[in-house]
Amino acid sequence: MIIYVKNKAFPHKTFVTTAQPGDSVARVRAQLLHTLYELGKDDHTFRLRHKGQILRDAFTFDDYQIADNSILTMVPVGKSQEVLMEIRSVASSDFNFDGYNHGQPADVKHALEAEVHTFDRREHMVADFKALLYVHFLFTFLSMLTVHWYSVFWLFILWAVGAWFVPTYSRIGGFVGNTSHLKIHFCIGVLIASVLCFVPSMYFCVSGWIFVATEDCSNWTYRGYCSHTKIFSAAFFTVHLLLLILTFVMGAFLLRNFKIEVGDFIERFLVQEREIEQVMMMAKSGKVKEKRAAAYDLAAMATSSDDNKFRIVAEGGLEVLTKLALSRDEVTQEHAVEALAEILTIPSIQDTFVESGGVQTLSAVLYSPSPRVMQEAAVALYSIVSDSDENKQAVIRDHGLDDLAHAASEGTIFCQRTIASIYLELVFNSDIRRQIAMSNTPALTLVQLCKSNDPDTVRFALQSLEVLAIESSELICAQEDLIGLLLDLPFRSLDEKLYLLAGKILLYFAENKETCEQLLTYPRVQESLTLFAKSQDPILQKVVIKIIFCALDFPDLKQKLKRMGMSEVLEYVRDHGRDRETWDMADQCLQALNSDNDLSGLSALSTLEKLSKMDQKADSSFSSQSSLGEGRPGSSEGSSDSSDFKKKKGKKGKK
Template sequence: MMLLYIESKAFPFKTFVLQCKATDTIARIRAQMLHVLYELGRGDHQFRLRFKGQYLRDAYTVEDYKIFENCIIKMVPMAKRMKSFMDIQSNLGFNLDMGSGYSVDVKYALEKEVGKLKWREHMLVDFKGMMYAHFLAALLSFLTVYWYAGIWLLVFFIYSSTQCPSYSHIIGFVGASGFWHKRYMIIYGIFSLVIFGVSLGLAINILFQILTHGCADWEFTGGCSHQVVYSFVFFAMHFIFVFISNILSWMLLHNFRFNTGDILEKYLVLTRDIEKVIASAKSGKIKEQRNAAFELASLATTGDDSKFRIVTEGGLEVLISLGLSPDEATQEYAAEAIAELLTVPAIQDQFVEMGGVSTLTTLLHSNDQRIVQEAATALSYIVSDSEDNKPHIVSDRGMDDIAHAAKNGSVATQRIIAGVFLELAFNADIRAQMSHMNTPAIALIELCKSKDNETQRLALQTLELIAIECADVIFFQDNMLDILLGLATSTLDEGIYLLAGKILLYYAENTDTCSQLLAKENLKDSLSQFAKTSDPILQKVVAKIVLSTVEEPSLAIRAKEMSLQDILVYIRDNAADRDAWNMADEGIQIFATDDFFRLQPHPGSSSDSMGSLSSITKRPIMASSSSLTA
């Protein structure tokens, strides 16, 4: 067992403490909180649980989310954007019937669980009251003919009264004995059965004595003395009492098998009929629509069978509609459900045919970062699994919508969007389209500014593909050079250095852009940092950049003034392979003379063998589709 702490802005002065196991589902944790809220009179309070910025889905376990002992979980109200409701009322005139909170099934399950727990509490109170009767029976048994029966009855009373657990339907079992409540009831049940048998046997034996004596003329002597008659009455009443207490103990033991959430859990993870959820989503009541969207998102996580059930019952169409709801909470849950459904390629095709892509691209403009991230995730599944569906993403200003998310999204969203751009660039037709548009290049440059290395890598790979298609769109970006050269100081990732170097090579091989490159004061420092690597390809790229700066005499003078030959010296002294050493050595010879006209690289030389668009620049590092959703 472990303890978890639940905090919520809706209850600023309370911290809830829950007990759970690592194998418990999030639905069971939510069920415990529903019980707590029920006692506070807030049984209709709809909420989600969030841990480390990630919303927790009902079907997953505590262990799945790596939640450990004493972790703090945030309880986030599902109706957390009241401003949107005011806007609806004032501007749109929508039906503001907020609905009745949780579904009837959930409410019924909650009330049924509360009833079971309250019955347990009341019955344990009555059961403890019976302990006093055991004590009285132990005292009275000393007055019988079998006085020694009082000894075992007294021992039974001491054990029963001291080990009996206490329970409250609000806080659960109390005290050390509460940990062994099941074991206690089993031991009590066995002992009480033994005592029941003994008392029954003694009562029958005394009854035979009385019948043998006959008690003629009601003379209470000998075998029909007052003590004998009293003993029969006592043991007869005692075995009936023990029998009743024994039945009660087994009833309590059966009740102890029930735990909070046993009934609620199955409704919270939606093993019930999906038609009810779809009908609730179509009701037009904002609160019920929000709850239905959340339930669909939770159901989609339970497996592919559930995903196909949602689609079969018309859930895709409903979710597309809910994604455009004026309530941002409903939008978020709908986007989350769509993203989960689109992990199945067969569902992606149907979703695209229904025009769902426009809903996702619209959600990229949301002010809520969670909505944007879920929409971007859904788009990433589409572009990574189907070439046929990619054109639908960029049609109808889709590229502009994706670029907007790249600029305004969170770090996690930017990484996903960078992956979407790369997958789109793998398509020849879309890549040609991107190479003649300014918007994608601007967005990719924005992504290159990210502090996340994976985002930078994906964006640079896309820019390289675009540069291969048409380098002019890269050249037209004013701050592109500053960003590429600045990577030397912002990261130590050699993979990013290589991508940046290959794009810089396009600048170096063009006379006009080479002059821009040589105008950068940090060029030498950046190239020097790139050259300090064990990657032979990166060393050759850097050497080629330096060699390209001396192919024009007017530019060669500037290159020599910047002492770019020092970079070649370093590469030659620390070459990772023979080709890198040869290129660096040839460049050093060129820098050693002032006659740049005479010593330009000639066709057939080792430096020219690299080619202006050599294999090292035409071979972008491909990203797996899994990187889109990392």
């Protein structure tokens, strides 16, 4: 696949490179180092970034889900202010960072020079081999002057095939030509052809010299069968043997050289891990630049394996990273928080981190002006709340809910999705759910998240609101903006799972007269319920019917329902119901809507009992009861969709 790389240090140039999905980020960085070498900028140090995420050298393009024709960004590694300007994408297009670079590490630079030397040698070897083919062409014609003139046929084939398939290569331009992709096959073919030609040439050479030594040519006198042709043939095939040996050796060297790809030497130095003790020392007492490099190395180590995570913790890494997470240098802060997010994926480490007060640090980091830092802090907090009920209290302690609300309003889409996931994990805990229900801030935050254009964020927020409604329906009904968001959902999304969640929450509004009036005053309520009713989900169709049933409990709203055309919604469900229960419910609700009977006299009874007294048929009454008893908010159906999230972790995608 083709990858485009841009860098504001080179405002008028876009780098183009190729990669395979399984290639590591270090491999592409190595290719870019070769390009910079040709520009005389090989000391330009950089990292790669994609969609706001710094790419780790040890990870592959598949890990980051980078597709063909993606655009990456070179992030120069220089003094903090210049780097931050690049990270925030506010640097002027003609700003040059080269003056602030400190050059490549010595091992990377030596590996780069070794690769350049290898490719220079390849260019010379290909040119020498082409010259050798001209010699083979000459020997092809000379073979017709020997006694074994018929050898011209296989010698000509050897030369013709070699001349046709020999690749063309230059260090700057690489391989070119229609046969360049067959370079390995070409080398193998050269080796096999050389061996095949070597056998007859060896036979002709040995037999020729034996004849010269034992026959009439023993005294170098030309009489009888001895002739100049005989001696020429023996000498010719002797020289040709040497030529074939040279061809075989050059083919073997070319085969070995062709197997070396760009980055083979550099990659291992880019992804190699430094000693944790050395990195920890730099992180504790180094200068700003050294701490930045140490934070990056710790993040890379933590990402590579679980063993490294435990080694970092054993060396006191949690305390060090917690301090670096509060650094004024945003680059250091970003890498430190990312390292913490990776380390905290281990449940046993989370307890130690929580006990040391690290959660308060992550909550403070949620106020960082860097979206990336805020996002990584949210991911770390999610790891804590998703794996342990005991640690959830630590997240909401000391105004933690307010911190989450800030991140939900200021964070990126991914950050908002993570915050919504955190809320969903929190509300599943009954004690925390009661605490959340006592404050209006979490509900306002969840309503705000419902406005997101990300369907996952909306789903998690709606699931959280549904669970909160079980604890306190008054809290949900107090969110006046929520009615419009729920009814607008079918106009913003095609996800029927979101429709079902929205319908279940709307039921709470429909059961209260004041909020039911607000629901019916919404301009497009009839259109929204119609779109809900057109769903392929019978549960959602039943929810729509139950919303209308609830409104029928209030006599003064009955005529309003008729004027709004709710009978058309019921008729549609009755005609297109997904099962018999849905048909029965729609039919009975339609009868109740069109009936002149006043249900208010049955105020002491439930909606189901009122309908039972109005209906003369016991079996229809039973059908209505069985159907209306399902899908209610808080029932098994209402919570089953929410429980699906417990199986889905909102972990990072860096991968």
